[in-house]
Amino acid sequence: MSVVTRFAPSPTGELHLGSAYSARVAWQRAREAGGRFLVRIEDTDIRRCRREYETAMLEDLRWLGLDWDGEVRRQSDHFADYGRVLDELDGRGLIYPCFCTRADIAREIAAASSAPHGAPHGPDGPLYPGTCRHLSNEERQRRVADGVEFCMRLDAARAAEQAGPYAFVDETQGRIEGQPLLMGDFVIARKDTPTSYHLAVTVDDHLQGVTLVTRGEDLLPSTHVHGLLQKLLGYAAPQYAHHRLLTDPTGRRFAKRDKDLTIRALREAGKTPQEVFALIDAFPVSA
Ligand code: GLU
Numbered sequence: 279m280s281v282v283t284r285f286a287p288s289p290t291g292e293l294h295l296g297s298a299y300s301a302r303v304a305w306q307r308a309r310e311a312g313g314r315f316l317v318r319i320e321d322t323d324i325r326r327c328r329r330e331y332e333t334a335m336l337e338d339l340r341w342l343g344l345d346w347d348g349e350v351r352r353q354s355d356h357f358a359d360y361g362r363v364l365d366e367l368d369g370r371g372l373i374y375p376c377f378c379t380r381a382d383i384a385r386e387i388a389a390a391s392s393a394p395h396g397a398p399h400g401p402d403g404p405l406y407p408g409t410c411r412h413l414s415n416e417e418r419q420r421r422v423a424d425g426v427e428f429c430m431r432l433d434a435a436r437a438a439e440q441a442g443p444y445a446f447v448d449e450t451q452g453r454i455e456g457q458p459l460l461m462g463d464f465v466i467a468r469k470d471t472p473t474s475y476h477l478a479v480t481v482d483d484h485l486q487g488v489t490l491v492t493r494g495e496d497l498l499p500s501t502h503v504h505g506l507l508q509k510l511l512g513y514a515a516p517q518y519a520h521h522r523l524l525t526d527p528t529g530r531r532f533a534k535r536d537k538d539l540t541i542r543a544l545r546e547a548g549k550t551p552q553e554v555f556a557l558i559d560a561f562p563v564s565a
Pocket of ligand 1: 287320479497
């Protein structure tokens with residue numbers, strides 16, 4: 279089977295050294311295998327993503343020589359694909375509307391924290407307490423009719439039951455048993471867009487025939503829920519290579535706030551692509 283990798287940036291800032299490193303990992307793995315390297319723009323967070331950043335990122339990738347195969351897929355052009363999958367999950371009773379505001383959730387969590395077992399935690403902090411999972415259909419319809427904003431959440435326990443056990447393979451860590459409840463009832467469609475990162479990534483990796491997902495190790499917890507969705511939807515699971523994150527000498531990972539270490543800034547300072555890669559190779563990776 280031919281190798282298909284992808285680099286999937288969110289256009290919320292300029293390409294920085296950390297993301298260029300990640301792009302090169304995906305590019306290199308495809309090129310050394312004679313496979314395909316895809317670029318996908320993950321712009322589902324419409325408030326934070328900007329078209330100017332997308333254009334600049336693609337231009338920087340081209341300048342770095344990280345040429346991609348085929349068309350760039352922009353997620354905001356494909357809401358209908360995610361909508362079809364949401365409908366399927368809905369038909370199987372696996373998702374529900376959640377009307378909670380951040381403040382409602384914080385209040386519930388604070389109340390649960392004083393209970394004997396406390397509020398359950400996931401990798402990003404306390405999990406959604408499940409408040410809206412218990413609403414009746416009538417109550418849901420009433421709130422929708424009243425115009426109360428809502429997102430959609432996956433009923434993780436029910437999904438786990440339907441999916442059964444699953445596992446995924448990370449190149450470094452080997453076979454990892456899927457933990458379907460790791461992120462609780464996570465958001466599967468946001469209030470402002472009819473999808474979420476987890477849904478769009480899973481659907482796109484499947485539709486684009488991605489066989490090897492290379493991405494930062496900070497996203498390893500997400501792989502547990504992507505595996506759950508793949509199992510539920512009957513998708514083949516790609517192989518994973520979670521890589522270390524590039525950090526500055528103090529151990530802090532690069533982020534879009536590091537304005538002087540964007541590829542754009544380095545280009546403007548007169549660096550060549552080779553010098554930028556040499557700089558990347560000189561930085562440490564997370565322990
Ligand atoms: N869009 C994600 C990010 O910019 C990457 C998602 C992925 O590689 O799965 O962090």
